[in-house]
Amino acid sequence: MSVDGNDRANRPNVGRRGFLKGAALGGVAAVAAPVVSAAQTANPEGGPPKADPSKPRPVAPAPRSEESTVRPEGVTYSSCGGDYMVDVLRSLNIEYFAATPGNTFMGLHEAVVNYGMLTAPNMRSLTTMHEEASVAMAHGYAKIEGKPMACMFHTTVGLQHASMAIYNAYCDRVPIFMMTGATIDATRRFNNVGWLHAANDTPAMVRDFTKWDDTPGSLRHFGESAVRAWKFSMTPPYGPTLLAVDSLLQEDEIPGGEAKRPPIPKMPRISPPAGEEGAVKETARLLVNAEHPVLFAGRYARTPDGMKMLVELAEALQAPVCDGYNRMNFPWRHPLYQTRRQRVLLNQADVLLALEPSDAFGVTNALDHDGNARPLMSPTSRKISISSVELTPKGNYQDVQRYASDYDLAIEADAEATMPMLIEEVRRQMPASRKAAIEARGQTLAKAHLDEINRAKAGAVYGWDDSPISMPRLTSELWNQIQGEDWSLVSDTNFQSRWQQALWTADKPYRYIGGSGASGVGYSSPAALGAALANQKHGRLSVAIVGDGDLMFGPGILWTAAHERIPLLYIVHNNRGYHMEIMQFQAIANRRQRGVDRVEIACNIDNPFINYAGMAKSLGVYAEGPIDNPKDLGPALKRAIAVVKKGEPALIDVVAQGR
Amino acid sequence: MQRSIILSAALAVLSLTGTAQAQPAAAPAGNVAHGKTLFTSTGCYQCHGYQGQGLGTTGPKLAPTPMPYEAFIRQLRKPRDAMPLYTSKVMSDGDVQDIYAYMLSMPKAKAAADIPLLSRF
Known part of the structure; x- marks a missing residue:
């Protein structure tokens, strides 16, 4: 453990009721009616009682305080772990903190409200009525803002409440910065409920559907793990991460006071994984030479540039874009937006490029009542996927979907990060001889787009x-x-x-x-x-x-x-x-x-x-x-x-x- | 849903309630009023809308110009895609005829151009 850590071995050995130590720290003003023992004399200056060296020190009436790791209860302090944590969150540009209150994270919650909300850059604490709501709010926030907000849950029962919403966020590849309280030192838990609300490995219950978790053992560890959690959350494929934060680490003062406040780790700029150059060139070659290429966009656009680049690619190829409706991938009234014609287009397609499909198999196959697959594309067509999800596989939950055995090339990379290279390659490889045919294809598609709108209006x-x-x-x-x-x-x-x-x-x-x-x-x-x-x-x-x-x-x-x-x-x-x-x-x-x-x-x-x-x-x-x-x-x-x-x-x- | 009236009785009722117009030659006659009741009670509207207008991906448009009767009843008895199975035990041939008649009886909707909200799209 580092010196800045709150590891229990380094804590001063103060009894649970710690009056003497509290007095030594000058914190008795916060202690109601302290009992003056025979070994003490009242302080005429009104301060803490003083020890009388002429009298023997009293023997502790019960060994209870020795049974547990000590806590300087009754002592006020001017620094705290919670404030440091707030500063770490602010360094990550986290603006909001959503929570249904719970006593295993009061130390941080109080710091957000009384420190984070009152000092710049101000955080905002949001009160929810269910932990699932906290996560889902963060989910929706990330889909607009493109970055995580924080949410925190009471340990065990709070995290259990949150779990389904976490699974939604995981499957939707959305970044969320999550924390749960945890009273790791068993001797510091309240009787009964404190134990009912404790687990040896709190994050285990959602580990199958979070991207990463950690249980920091010190404030310095918290700082490093918080930055790492943010970094993992924001590296494609995005996903929720979880820190189980020791309640004492939040509540107690920074060991050694402000002078020993740990540094805030630096967050590097993240460069997401782009497709390998040879595979991207091959994809471009297939697309520019295709008679009927189709672009399918699943969870593709994760930044405002995503849609812009897909428009560039589609226009360069005059290729139809079909949308999985998971993101705002492509303008709905662009002439190349052809989602409602997906079955028809796939049926005639000779090349498919699927960008972050949530279900690659489902794009190219339909199932009958008995689970038999019916291919939606010609067996001679070429099928390519670019997907970051397969970079972080997990084994239990089946969000991986059915194995797509009909694809020819799987580019294991982030589709949006791959797009600049692909656009450049398409433009570079586009033969002049193809331009007229491609233009004609665009005109046909534009007419089909208008026909589809009119069909929709007639149906409405x-x-x-x-x-x-x-x-x-x-x-x-x-x-x-x-x-x-x-x-x-x-x-x-x-x-x-x-x-x-x-x-x-x-x-x-x-x-x-x-x-x-x-x-x-x-x-x-x-x-x-x-x-x-x-x-x-x-x-x-x-x-x-x-x-x-x-x-x-x-x-x-x-x-x-x-x-x-x-x-x-x-x-x-x-x-x-x-x-x-x-x-x-x-x-x-x-x-x-x-x-x-x-x-x-x-x-x-x-x-x-x-x-x-x-x-x-x-x-x-x-x-x-x-x-x-x-x-x-x-x-x-x-x-x-x-x-x-x-x-x-x-x-x-x-x-x-x-x- | 068991059909409650025999065909001869139904035909008698039809003379009062009106038989669906412009049926394809192969489509048998049916009771429009009974078909309307059945369309709700047998849950057709859940996937196809109260007017058989179709609800996107859950069920295609059935009215006012449904598919030929043979295809209609085949899709009930041996459904493709997400269509639930309706055997003759839960929906008799007579009931199918009545529902088909109800679909045929639907008035043609006005044109999108005549609806100000739609004409803006």
Whole structure:
């Protein structure tokens, strides 16, 4: 252990009630009614009692204090481990700290509130009502801001609460700086609950789906591991990291005082892994010579440059781009945006380049009811992937997806970091003889793009005046209200059947944040709030469409939205059920030939219906609804957006069709 | 869902409630009103929307111009992709005919150009 460490062996041997030592440190003012022993005399100056050398020192009445590592309880001090930790977090440019309070991290939490929030550069402490909400907020924040925010959990039970949200972030390759408290010295735990809330290896429970973890043994160790955690988190593939931070390390003073404050380790600039030159040249050669190349973008764009570079590549090739909807990869109204034609395009493609696909197998194969694969591409076509995920494989959770045996070249690298070299190679290798054909291909694709928009508009008219409200109507009404704003859709589009991508114009990296990663329910509402938090300082209008079932996993997030005054429009897509499961339940029941009459028993959210507006109001959020007449929707959205533009959250409950 | 009326009775009812118009030659007649009830009670709307308009990736558009009847009933009895199986035990041929009639009876929607919100896209 280093001298700056808080290792228990180096701690002064002071009894648990430590009055004498406390007096020696001049801290008795904080001690209520100290008992003066026979060996002490009262100090006439009003200070601590003085030892009387003429009398024998008292024998400790019980060996209790000797049984445990000591703690200078009752002593005030002017430096503390928590403040140092705050400074380390600030050195990492961490702006926010989200937490549901817990006593194993009070030492750091107090430092964030009373030191970090009051000194520059100011951090902001955010209070959540569930640890899952803290992680999901950090998840959404990172997807807008491109960097981690901090969140911290009580040990064991807090981390257990957080775990599903951590899995979402891990599968979505999102950086989050996480900490959990841990009282490592067993003799310093409270009886009963202190032991129930302790583990020998706290991070073990989420180790399968975090990128890295550590349990620092000293403040210097904390500093180094915090910087390392940030670095690992922000090296592609991004991911959540976790530090289990000893509660005493947070709470106690820096050993030796301020003079012994450990240094803050330097963070180097990170250079992400780019593809090997030969493989990139070969990819470029295949692409420029292809008759029907297709670009597929999964979790590709991780910085604002990502979208810009994919546009450059697609335009250089006049190749269609299909989007996995995980990121804002490509402008939705660019003529080469062809996602809704993906099956058709893959069917005729001779070269596929998949950029950070979340499921490479699923891009090129469909499955039937019995799990049989049906190839979606010609067997003679060439398939290439660029993916950083395979650089950090793990064995338990199956986010790796089914093995894609039909790919010819797997470039194990970060796709965005590889893009500059690939663009350069494509331009360099492009033969003049191909230019006319490529231009013609672009014109064909542009026409197909327009045809697709018109097809979507023609499809949107069906059920236009329906109640429950149709998704085309809902998304069109919302677009009508936000199109003139600097908007940001901070929710997935899956449950609205991707009508936003079909109809809206989106051309900025922050226009859309994609989905949860692992489809763990309860993500949308807190992630939307985290993204809205990131948008707040940029003055953007954040809007989210969240499921009724999803919101009810953690409705306390509405209180956080109101309490923290984060401007965000929540639209509750209230289909009054767990809709995906309704469909699956029907399929199972029908295979057993029992009919679907009783599906509502398992999957509906009714009897009674939930009054989401009433609930939101009780939590301090402006709300309207339930709205089931489509004619009422536009005016309600307009009123709610006016509230959001004033800096407050708002919620509209829309009784809507399944998808 | 068991069909509650026999075909002859259904035909009698159809004379009152109106038979679907413009059916393809091969499509049998069906009871539109009963088909509407079935479309909800048998859960068709969950994936295809209340008007059979289709809900993106969960279910294609069925109305107002559904696929030919033979393909319609084949997709129920031997479904492809994510379509749930509907055997004759849970949905009789008569019920299928009624639902098909309901799909055929759907009025044609107005043009996107006539809807101000859509004309802006």
